[in-house]
Amino acid sequence: MKIGDLLASDTISVAPADSLRAAARTMVEARVGSAVVLADGVLAGIVTERDVLRAVAEALDPDDTETAAVMTREVVTIGADWEVYEAAAEMAARRIRHLVVTDDTTRVLGVVSVRDVLLAGQRVPLGDGEWAVLRDPLTFSIRERRKLQRYLLGARGSTDNLVDLLGLLVGSWSLKLDLPPDAAALHSMPTEDYAALREAVLAELPELQRAVHPSPGWRRR
Structure with missing residues (x-):
């Protein structure tokens, strides 16, 4: 099975200037654990539930804190033609739970989580x-x-x-x-x-x- 087979039809995204609360609300409403951060359509980072949890632990104001302040900027990307087992190996090697999927032009196609990989079958x-x-x-x-x-x-x-x-x-x-x-x-x-x-x-x-x-x-x- 290819990673492209696991992608949802819609990519959940937020903007760097969106508040942390707005980003968290977007994830909750979409029932996902992450959202890609796009700046004028270009991948700028990814924000996950762990980022939100860390921000709460550091007592950051969710309304005054921009998503850009807590997002992960060094995003690990893979192609839609990757096999599921390859994505699982990448997650294990890097100890991460989300991978951003892009095409040859670096356009974001979606995100796959460790749960997507585990339930692929x-x-x-x-x-x-x-x-x-x-x-x-x-x-x-x-x-x-x-x-x-x-x-x-x-x-x-x-x-x-x-x-x-x-x-x-x-x-x-x-x-x-x-x-x-x-x-x-x-x-x-x-x-x-x-x-x-x-x-x-x-x-x-x-x-x-x-x-x-x-x-x-x-x-x-």
Whole structure:
């Protein structure tokens, strides 16, 4: 998988003169942990949640402090054609959690985080550059495992309850829909996107079965 496959359709950015509070608000509203800092469209730095945390620890006024004062100026950039494993190695070597993706003209295409890299194998590509990430059943709570088990028992010979499974399995997505989605929200999705999610869940059914029905000899500790 290429890094370009992980990029969101919109790049979250702020200006150097924006206040730290405004930058933090932008990240919160976009539900991301970083934002690129652009000066007249040119990459000037990156501000992350760690920068905001450090500013709070240093008692900086978030309304009077400009983003330029706390951002990281030496930005590590990679190309969209990098393999995911290459990006993971770069993050590990530099001990960073975000990489800015640029094209041959240094135009910013987006940002990939360590979370994007870790969940790359669970990402389902949708139409128009949108995406969804399926949760790993191993992270489910006991209550969620029981719910999953009921859904799987009801799914024998039928896939009519896939709406329920999608609501449980989709951990995040770029769509402008709340999570977990209800049946009406899922059916309001473009037909192609719903079909892609449906196929992804069907492909995961063997793993889901193993998650709720461990192999013989397994014992809960």
